[in-house]
Amino acid sequence: MINTFVAPSSVYSNSIYSLFVVVGISYSLAKTYGINRIHCAMTALVSMLITIPTSIITESGEVVEGALSHSQLGSSAIFTAMIMAFVITELYRWAVNHKLTINLPSSVPASIQDSFTSFIPATLCMVFALIICAVFKQTSYGTIGAFLFTMLQQPLSVLGNSPIAAIIAGVLNNIFWFFGLHGQTLVSSIFSPFWKPAAAENIAALAAGKALPNLISSGFVNTWIWFGGWISIPLLIALWLYRKKRKDWGEVMKISAVPGFFNIYEPLMFGLPLVLNPFMLIPMILTPLISGTVGYLVTVSGIVPFSTGIDLPITIPLGLNGILGSNDILTGVIQLLCVPILVAIWYFFLKIQDKSERESGIYTDEA
Template identity: 40%
Template structure:
């Protein structure tokens, strides 16, 4: 173990140091740290609203009413995460450049809103105008928010540093003076965002979000459901998470219809008592490949039991415990953070490789039955879900084995991260 951690420290820490000094990556990481209270709040209510077997206790109708009642706790926090991220990036970059942080944050936010479509089409085909669709400002809009906030803040600070400003006499109140001082830089940044909006509206893509989606849709659709394809999809999901983007939403929006079609085939065969035709289904990817519990439980186990002396990790583990049991791991992604952390990049990407490979082989060789197509909420805890979706105790054993392997892997890399933090703390104390 010591040799392994020493090897990782030797080759990972220099890269991590370079990575941590990039102002854009720092700004993105800062923005997600700013969003952390909102994502924890959202995660707790998501877990509560999706507690497994709740419907068997209170009835499906009452549970559905409760979920509708608490839905704003998600839709107006995590559901508008792109707005929070755009604001946070503008704030962080403005702080870096030593320009007005409030105006920088608002420039980042409004520039993203400027390129966001203000119309939507209802299920009945009716076009609704002058609205801001939640579907565009949640996880789907994250990439656009990051790009536009960085671009707008850069334009804003460039204009200020080149004196494209209106300076008022010293007798004018500071708030008024700051407003006039920032007028031209803000105007230039917002006009640039408006120009981008007009350019995209003149194309077949219509919006920046549509361009990103269509660039992803075709290659993802062509992947299929083989073992290599499923591994690639898993890597892509966690790769997006590394950059703070909701990988499940981005990739899943394309792949879920394909996986669900195969789930329906398996369910039909299972009900008819026939051989199950598909290995890769929605339940396979949900509970054996991409389940949040494969990250949250190993990381929480490590934070709470193996790193008790690092109080901030222990406190985070306690806060993230309830959502983590039900596979909600945003508090760990943004709070530890796993996002934009080069030391944790390897276990993050390796997790779906391990889960996919082992699960696929176990089912292909007959050690574990194929998933039956029986639908479960994604918040169903691991081990329980494995037994139900495969109709076999061997499904639960497979999930338990994966959790043990992943806990060991995450512990090793968290040990390296702990060593890095300890070294930084020692250097900081020596300079005081």
């Protein structure tokens, strides 16, 4: 009953995910180039649709004309959407920059002028898409989407969706944060093209009542690897345990407690600080190694289910995040069981830093 109720939301979100991708990328790229964003994005969308077959074959073998298959628009088409968005936007920009436009007198309203300005670039892009469509119809792949999925997305996904790659991404994330850079933004730009399609496949399988196909997805990473609570909660507890020995750390703990509970760890990053603090680099690296390894082992062994792939708000606290991300209470429990291990690690390195700062005179009890 629940699946029947939520099925339409899946059809009009995950099943056409690639359409959002092509429009979003083209719109943003056109904005940076200073060309008409709406016209360029719509041209990219239409160009991509041109490359998609307008007939489907049902399970009974019947050919239905004038229909688009969700399999051509969902997670398997994300690479196609990305490439089409970049290529069409660049072609559109080239046409505009080379004055391949229809210019009207200045007395013509701007809205009408924009339509005529976009006419030739848009036509050029769609003709290019028609040529691409015709070329790939002559191949064994049939469509550019099938070609890119077979030659690029599938092989790269095997590499990008491996547990080692996911844990390395978590380590890189924290290393970037150590240097004061937003790690998630930098690392996700590389790995999201692999994790997001895997998450979309899991969501589609969940909606269809089937077994989830992908262990590693954006859902797994957000639950077990670079979830903010993996740093903020253990570190806050370690600071609380150390508060009587270091009053300055106690103040940092008080200021960071509320945002840290909701996984916002910037006050700790720049307040303690963790950034450019050599004592804190090792626990920052160990945290995703431990949480990611535990997450992989308990998932691959079947103790907890695969992450559903649903993107949760980043402010959901540790424990509840695991429950909602996998529809399983045990996932949240295991998350919480990892906390004491991480607390011990953070406490150990806080103690080393405290000892060093006292010996060097950087900190005294009178301070």
